[in-house]
Amino acid sequence: MLAPFLVSAQGFKLPKNQKFQRVGFEMVNNLIIIPVEINGAELTFVLDSGVSKPILFNLSDQDSIQINNVSEVTIRGLGDGEPMKALSSMGNTFKLGNAKNYNQDLYVVLDKGINFSTSLGIPVHGILGFDLFRDFVVEINYGTGNLKLHNPIHYRPPKNNKRAQTLPISIERKKAYVEGIVLMKDEDNVPVKLLVDTGSSDALWLFHQPEKGLEIPEKNYEDYLGRGLSGDIFGKRTKIRGVKIGDFELKDAKAAFPYRESFGYIKNLGDRNGSVGGEILKRFNIIFNYRGGTVTLKKNANFRTPFQYNLAGVALQHNGLRYIAESIADFNGVVRNDDDTFGNVQILLENKTRLSLVPEIIVSGIRAGSPAAEAGLLEGDVILAINGKRIHRYKLQEVLKMLNEREGKRVRVLIERYNKDLLFSFVLKNVFE
Structure with missing residues (x-):
């Protein structure tokens, strides 16, 4: 499982004696928005642990960026739409402060309909995920709005703390999964395996799997859950008794059951039962250590913040x-x-x-x-x-x-x-x- 980390010849690096790079971020609708320089162009990206390769989109007439070694490909993401044509580009330079990658691959989506800026209220040019989490120990402080990208060679895990807990994660197909328990009706506690998705502004998505105890509660309504690369995502919005990750329990948790059509590009969900997104993750300060196979959660001031619902509709x-x-x-x-x-x-x-x-x-x-x-x-x-x-x-x-x-x-x-x-x-x- 850890072999890909050890043999990767390229990737992000810090100067030899620099222990970490601090990067300020803006949190908008539970999403982490970070500044990224690509081939000299200053852009903004969503930090998305659910994406395997950077994707660039929403380039306006005012944006100018050179991309290298281009070929045409077809990609597909969440949503019930069709696959789309994109450009695959290799050998690009990415910079976040002194953290640099001189040989970064990326996709460029030319469809102007893919534009998250209109719903977030600020310019956003793309999503970036696995490559940062692969090459650094990524510490996210939701309270102060700061990332710390730790050089894994110099990183030392935090000491034991009553408010913090270190849990195992599995890295599969360049994505991180954590185990938890969802508290359904009638005292039914269901073990679940959840994708850790910082690129989702929602709280908890669960797949409708009655055979595993994941039945949609009677009190629900149809809702728009968000926009994926392949179209809009709809599902049933509801509330469950709670969710537990490690020793942390969040009661009366906001949840949604997305329609299966939105995951059409995933032929086999395997043992995955859903995903945990920004509205839950922001309640912790988090340290992702992909190489070590762990995530450390520490409660912050957001922990008891009530879940937000679209009351107006x-x-x-x-x-x-x-x-x-x-x-x-x-x-x-x-x-x-x-x-x-x-x-x-x-x-x-x-x-x-x-x-x-x-x-x-x-x-x-x-x-x-x-x-x-x-x-x-x-x-x-x-x-x-x-x-x-x-x-x-x-x-x-x-x-x-x-x-x-x-x-x-x-x-x-x-x-x-x-x-x-x-x-x-x-x-x-x-x-x-």
Whole structure:
């Protein structure tokens, strides 16, 4: 099992006497977004332990990058769509600080429909996973937003700690698996083998395997679970009594049963029962040691954070840019922009009106029977304000949080539809009542 690590002649390396490289990251929707330099171009990637080779996508007209030794291939990922054509490239230079790989393979997806930036609210150009975990001991501190890429030669495991536990992982087909227990109904505790997937923003995915005790609970609803390389992923959203990984137990855990069609490219699931994603992983600071076959979990301040559900039933995404007009009460000839989120293109008119170019946020999906659907919101509606707050001042994930703050809260949403402003009001409900 460990042989591939020992014989790899290429890969990421640190300077000879450097023990580790620290890399700051931004966490967006439970995903780790890291800066990566490829052949001199500065890009941003999702750190995705579920991907075996880096995949580059979402290259806009403003992005310029040289890639080497190209050939055409066909690839497929999660989702119920068809396989897609991509470019396979060899001999590229990847850099994360002083961590460098001068001979990195990657895929380039040219389909412009593969764009995670619109749903995350920040530019994201690709996903990167196994190669980093193979070559370093990867320490993720979700609390401080830092990665430490440890040189395995110099790495020393942490001392025993009551809040931390080191567990075995298995590395199969360049992916890590951990064993756990899911607590189903009627005191039924089911042992499971889970893919450790930092590239999933969800909490827990389980395969519908009644013969193994993994039956979908009666209280569930159909939901959009995310976007894969091969299309959208749908399934049944539900809640289970809990999940245990090692000695750590999370009660009333959020779970989903994705439809089997989304995993069509996997002919045989083997003994895998699902995956554990970012909404659970962020509750720990984690040390992945692929060479040693271990993962160390230490509870952090997120451990008891309630699981987040889409109470409103609305999915949002960016949809290009739009102008907004704001009157300026006190004009002294200087345009101030204290809120440096998106609105950084401004025109000042003589009648003390400021035009700002800001991202347009639209409703990209609505769950049938949800409070938003019953109130009359429609796919394609442009969100203008929530509870009186103009949303152009906020990041996309902050807007989503406004829409799903807490059960029982009344939400008033101002939208634009066919050049008319409309106001809708609804109460957030317990999705399992």
